[in-house]
Structures are given as structure tokens and as C-alpha cells.
Amino acid sequence: MKNESILVVGGAGYIGSHMVKDLLDAGHDVITLDDLSTGHRDLLPGGTFVEGDLGDKEILNRLFSSHNISAVMHFAAFSIVGESVENPLKYYRNNLAATTALLSAMIQHRVKRFIFSSTAAVYGEPMEIPITENHPCNPTNPYGATKIAVERMLYDCDSSYGFKYISLRYFNASGADESGTIGERHTQETHLIPLVLKVATGERENISILGTDYPTPDGTCIRDYIHVSDLTQAHLLALKSLLSGGESAVYNLGNNHGYSVREVVELAKKVTGKNIPVLEADRRPGDPAKLIASSEKIKTSLGWKPKYENLETIIETAWVWHQKEAANSNMS
Numbered sequence: 437m438k439n440e441s442i443l444v445v446g447g448a449g450y451i452g453s454h455m456v457k458d459l460l461d462a463g464h465d466v467i468t469l470d471d472l473s474t475g476h477r478d479l480l481p482g483g484t485f486v487e488g489d490l491g492d493k494e495i496l497n498r499l500f501s502s503h504n505i506s507a508v509m510h511f512a513a514f515s516i517v518g519e520s521v522e523n524p525l526k527y528y529r530n531n532l533a534a535t536t537a538l539l540s541a542m543i544q545h546r547v548k549r550f551i552f553s554s555t556a557a558v559y560g561e562p563m564e565i566p567i568t569e570n571h572p573c574n575p576t577n578p579y580g581a582t583k584i585a586v587e588r589m590l591y592d593c594d595s596s597y598g599f600k601y602i603s604l605r606y607f608n609a610s611g612a613d614e615s616g617t618i619g620e621r622h623t624q625e626t627h628l629i630p631l632v633l634k635v636a637t638g639e640r641e642n643i644s645i646l647g648t649d650y651p652t653p654d655g656t657c658i659r660d661y662i663h664v665s666d667l668t669q670a671h672l673l674a675l676k677s678l679l680s681g682g683e684s685a686v687y688n689l690g691n692n693h694g695y696s697v698r699e700v701v702e703l704a705k706k707v708t709g710k711n712i713p714v715l716e717a718d719r720r721p722g723d724p725a726k727l728i729a730s731s732e733k734i735k736t737s738l739g740w741k742p743k744y745e746n747l748e749t750i751i752e753t754a755w756v757w758h759q760k761e762a763a764n765s766n767m768s
């Protein structure tokens with residue numbers, strides 16, 4: 437009998453690469469499937485790598501036939517809210533249709549444990565803060581709509597095939613592994629913290645605040661930032677639960693604390709000691725004003741304990757990584 441492996445789909449991306457590292461560190465055998473459309477081969481910390489699309493039936497059949505896969509973790513989604521508003525079908529094709537192919541292959545090969553990267557964007561404009569998992573789901577953008585559609589599909593697969601899943605609704609993933617060896621790298625960067633830190637390294641001239649007329653104390657959007665390694669630790673707990681026969685579940689992952697865009701910029705100035713010029717710009721379509729998580733459910737059910745609750749520490753870990761990336765790009 438071959439060793440049991442965990443299949444990480446999208447393991448060469450930002451969160452996926454941190455997951456692969458933590459799975460390997462925890463002693464698991466890991467196979468990564470990634471088409472490198474947004475991931476980076478050099479960010480993959482180890483394990484077996486297969487280059488390919490998660491919707492490719494032949495590759496999926498080969499993978500599930502030739503390995504003893506005990507669970508699948510799925511990070512291979514497009515995740516840019518603005519892009520999803522401009523090009524929704526790109527999102528439905530990859531995030532929904534390709535995920536359907538992956539789930540079909542899993543059912544066919546009797547692999548029935550799945551951990552899904554979902555998002556706070558499933559909730560839409562919140563009716564109450566903090567947001568619990570019972571809050572109604574009315575996404576304000578196609579990205580969130582594709583994620584809630586997959587969650588519904590997972591629920592139906594559990595009812596019909598006894599498929600067990602844990603869906604983790606991330607708030608704003610940020611920071612980098614403490615080792616400084618991996619971190620956030622997007623060819624097309626749209627996220628606030630990396631953009632702000634690229635101003636601090638001198639790679640960009642300024643940061644645009646996208647909307648200053650939101651109904652928040654300083655007029656800018658409020659988000660709940662969570663360290664990427666706290667996310668991956670939650671996945672390890674979810675995996676342990678499913679591997680020991682646990683039931684399907686949906687959990688929020690955030691820090692129960694909101695920071696406005698202006699507050700993030702101020703903290704980044706403090707951490708980096710650099711001037712970070714700001715421009716005030718229009719709102720970005722699809723952005724809710726305020727998202728703050730309640731993560732009580734996963735703390736109570738799985739014993740999740742975040743290590744990095746303080747945004748300043750989260751930004752410090754990201755800063756170590758971004759300085760290194762900037763130095764590398766100056767040398768090449």
C-alpha cells in the first residue's frame with residue numbers, strides 16, 4: 437500500500453505554498469497540482485509537483501489512480517474582486533466549472549475528504565458585525581458568488597455521496613511565513629498590504645485609497661486581516677478532523693478586529709519607517725464597507741488559536757518577505 441498523500445490544488449500560490457510547507461513540516465506526503473497561471477514554481481517548498489489544470493480530467497484520473505490520496509485541499513481559485521466584476525465568466529469557468537471536474541474525479545475515485553478555501557465575500561454587505569457563519573450569504577460580486585456556489589455543491593455532495601468537507605471562509609489573508617522563505621507574490625498585485633509595502637521598498641510611488649466616502653469612521657473600508665500561517669494551522673485542524681471521521685462544516689477565519697485602509701497605511705509606515713504617499717481614488721466596484729469575522733465557531737469546535745492577532749506583527753512578517761523580494765528583483 438502506498439503512503440497516504442494530501443493533494444494540494446493550487447499549492448504554488450500564496451496561501452497554497454504556505455500550506456504545503458506546513459503539511460510537510462507536520463510530516464504529510466504532499467502532491468501539488470498547479471497550472472502556474474498565478475502561482476510560482478520557486479515558491480513551492482517541496483513534495484511532488486504536477487503542472488496542470490484542476491479541470492483536466494485526464495490529469496485528475498492519473499493523479500487519483502496512481503496515488504493513495506486521503507484528502508484534497510483546494511486553493512486554485514481566481515480571487516480578485518474587481519476582475520470578477522469585469523470578467524465574471526472567467527471566474528465561473530475556473531472557480532466553479534473546474535472545481536466541479538475536481539469533485540467529480542474525487543467521487544469517481546472514492547476520495548471523500550475535501551478542504552475548501554472559501555471567503556468572507558460570500559456574505560456581501562453585512563447586516564451585523566461581527567459576521568458569524570449564520571449570517572445570510574448575498575455576495576456583492578461574482579468572486580463571492582462562485583465560492584458560495586461551490587459551498588452549495590459541497591453540501592449536496594455530502595447529502596448524496598457521503599462526501600465530507602470543511603469550508604473555510606477567509607477574511608483578509610496577509611503576512612508571510614516566519615522563515616522568510618515564502619510570502620505573497622502576485623504578478624498582478626491588487627491587495628492592500630503588498631501594495632503598501634511595495635511603496636515602502638520603492639517599487640511603487642504611492643498607494644491609492646480606493647474610496648474615502650464609505651460609512652466608516654475615516655471613510656475608508658474596514659477589513660479583518662488574518663496571518664497566512666494562522667490560516668494554514670486552521671487547515672491542519674480541519675484535516676485532522678476529517679481524517680478522524682469528523683462531519684462537514686463551515687468556519688470563518690478572521691481575527692475579530694477591523695482595520696481601515698488608512699490605519700493599515702499608518703501601521704505600515706510605523707513598521708517600515710518609510711514614507712508612504714497616499715492618493716485618494718474612487719471606490720472599487722464590489723467592495724463592501726466593513727467585514728469583520730467572528731471566528732468563535734472554529735475556536736470552540738476545532739480548538740483553533742491564532743498566533744498573530746496583532747496587525748503590526750502580521751505586517752512585520754510581510755515586510756521581511758517584501759524586502760527580500762525587492763532585493764532579488766534588483767539583482768535580476
Ligand code: UDP
Nearest residue numbers: 517626627628629631644645646657697723
Ligand atoms: N484597497 C485600497 N487600495 C488598493 C488596494 C486595496 O484602498 O490599492 C482597499 C480595498 O478597497 C479594500 C481593502 O483595501 O477595502 C482590502 O483590499 P484587498 O484587495 O487587499 O482585499 P479584499 O478585501 O478585496 O479581499
